[in-house]
Amino acid sequence: MICPYCNTAMEKGKIQVNDSLYWTPMEENRIAVSTWSKTKNSKKIAKWNWLLLQSTVNADYCKKCKKIIINVEDMSEE
Ligand SMILES: [Zn+2]
Numbered sequence: 001m002i003c004p005y006c007n008t009a010m011e012k013g014k015i016q017v018n019d020s021l022y023w024t025p026m027e028e029n030r031i032a033v034s035t036w037s038k039t040k041n042s043k044k045i046a047k048w049n050w051l052l053l054q055s056t057v058n059a060d061y062c063k064k065c066k067k068i069i070i071n072v073e074d075m076s077e078e
Contacts (some may be wrong), residue, residue, distance in 0.1 A: 020036065
């Protein structure tokens with residue numbers, strides 16, 4: 001992916017967490033953050049993998065801008 005901020009090639013990578021990975025609106029907070037906790041408007045951005053016991057999402061990184069871009073095509077309410 002080309003960085004939309006500086007137009008240079010981004011480094012391919014991924015974010016792996018030992019949890020479900022959610023995006024949560026700023027004014028809401030997950031209580032006692034754990035694999036299954038979320039707020040009413042949380043959106044899951046990485047599917048939990050039962051075999052690997054982790055959630056993984058591809059994430060491209062721009063060293064120059066210090067930005068990470070995550071593809072959220074699978075974002076869901078579950
Ligand atoms: Zn950049």
